[in-house]
Amino acid sequence: MTGTLYGVGVGPGDPDLMTVLADRLIRNARVIAYPAPENGASFARSIARNSIQPETVEIPIRIPMQVDRFPVQEIYDEASQKVSEHLLQGDDVVALCQGDPFFYGSFMYLFERLKDRFSVRLVPGVSSMTACAAAALRPLCAQSESLFVLPATLADAELSDRMSRGGALAIVKVGRHLPRIRELLRRLGRESGAVFVAHASLPGQTVAPLADAPEAAPYFSMILVPGIDPYAAS
Amino acid sequence: MTGTLYGVGVGPGDPDLMTVLADRLIRNARVIAYPAPENGASFARSIARNSIQPETVEIPIRIPMQVDRFPVQEIYDEASQKVSEHLLQGDDVVALCQGDPFFYGSFMYLFERLKDRFSVRLVPGVSSMTACAAAALRPLCAQSESLFVLPATLADAELSDRMSRGGALAIVKVGRHLPRIRELLRRLGRESGAVFVAHASLPGQTVAPLADAPEAAPYFSMILVPGIDPYAAS
Numbered sequence: 001m002t003g004t005l006y007g008v009g010v011g012p013g014d015p016d017l018m019t020v021l022a023d024r025l026i027r028n029a030r031v032i033a034y035p036a037p038e039n040g041a042s043f044a045r046s047i048a049r050n051s052i053q054p055e056t057v058e059i060p061i062r063i064p065m066q067v068d069r070f071p072v073q074e075i076y077d078e079a080s081q082k083v084s085e086h087l088l089q090g091d092d093v094v095a096l097c098q099g100d101p102f103f104y105g106s107f108m109y110l111f112e113r114l115k116d117r118f119s120v121r122l123v124p125g126v127s128s129m130t131a132c133a134a135a136a137l138r139p140l141c142a143q144s145e146s147l148f149v150l151p152a153t154l155a156d157a158e159l160s161d162r163m164s165r166g167g168a169l170a171i172v173k174v175g176r177h178l179p180r181i182r183e184l185l186r187r188l189g190r191e192s193g194a195v196f197v198a199h200a201s202l203p204g205q206t207v208a209p210l211a212d213a214p215e216a217a218p219y220f221s222m223i224l225v226p227g228i229d230p231y232a233a234s
Numbered sequence: 235m236t237g238t239l240y241g242v243g244v245g246p247g248d249p250d251l252m253t254v255l256a257d258r259l260i261r262n263a264r265v266i267a268y269p270a271p272e273n274g275a276s277f278a279r280s281i282a283r284n285s286i287q288p289e290t291v292e293i294p295i296r297i298p299m300q301v302d303r304f305p306v307q308e309i310y311d312e313a314s315q316k317v318s319e320h321l322l323q324g325d326d327v328v329a330l331c332q333g334d335p336f337f338y339g340s341f342m343y344l345f346e347r348l349k350d351r352f353s354v355r356l357v358p359g360v361s362s363m364t365a366c367a368a369a370a371l372r373p374l375c376a377q378s379e380s381l382f383v384l385p386a387t388l389a390d391a392e393l394s395d396r397m398s399r400g401g402a403l404a405i406v407k408v409g410r411h412l413p414r415i416r417e418l419l420r421r422l423g424r425e426s427g428a429v430f431v432a433h434a435s436l437p438g439q440t441v442a443p444l445a446d447a448p449e450a451a452p453y454f455s456m457i458l459v460p461g462i463d464p465y466a467a468s
Contacts (some may be wrong), residue, residue, distance in 0.1 A: 011253070018259055021250035063378040102367040102374045122368035126253060126358045134356035135423060139336040144388060146396060149381040184446060
């Protein structure tokens, strides 16, 4: 009997926003895996730290900061190999994923490599998006409103096209794109009411009207923009 | 000192998908409130049932099945009045919300009425959307992909416009709109790869290719459609 690979969302940052199931799976895990920077601490692991037992085997998946496509693929080939050795021995492996594993999560890399050979189960987590809305006390979407989730890394033309359609917006992966996104929203008349959120649910949490957002935004930051007529159907 | 109103997401259905914080707040609550049908059991309460203590005061907010706008507004006026009486006595009130309170949640009705008079805190929950993706073992969005969340209640023209833009789609509130949505996706060449999910994380969970979805879809069902080139940037 081979083991099962669990893709487990550990939520946006506050350990209390892990699910009861994630907490239990991590406490009982013989093997865990998680993404980590080349040097230093893993964010996903830091969220789960109080649930990890001393005897649990840990597989950090270390990703250099600046890489093009191929090294990342090689790193995940190697990580999948390590994970599969444990699965073949009959041990389950719990892969920790910040936020939700299937909402812009790096768990996709392990999943694609292992889903056809092993049993995989997903445990959804609180996403950064709903955590940012909670932090900002700003409803994401209501009633018959659309919500467009847009990575800030998209080109101006694509962003403008989607931003001009009236639905509520959640712009993710803001980071260094902040000034550009702000300018696009301003041109479309949608800056008013937009809110910037960084490090939602963590001690360093920042919530500010977009006009007052800090110039140096972290990668894990988000801009929420209300729909043009959010309560139209209420 | 007045109390605090907590809007607490209890997740998609499996009690184990409540957050550690939601579980703790509900266990310690003196007063809880939750939406319920006119007759019968509340879904939000049923998710939290094992955390609710016998001495906790319960405020069910009973919504008739078929109502136009005004009775719902009146029902929430009355519920807000009841909730505010407890807050004014200095008790916190924990409002239970299935999924996440700010992702198409009915908590909005209490929030709008009470946010300017009382301290309000939001506890995000696992949304039905990420739970459906987990149930279907289908990533929602990756890398530089957009995700469009579209209520099935929108008109054909609006849905077609958004569906034709290439991003991944999560179509919510499917219910009786299933045949219409399927036809729209078919016409746009996006039916292939689409998956239908109902009752994610619950014992009655259904996952099926859209072509094989049951004709009578429940209101709480969803269609997930992969982006046209989901791993373009991976």
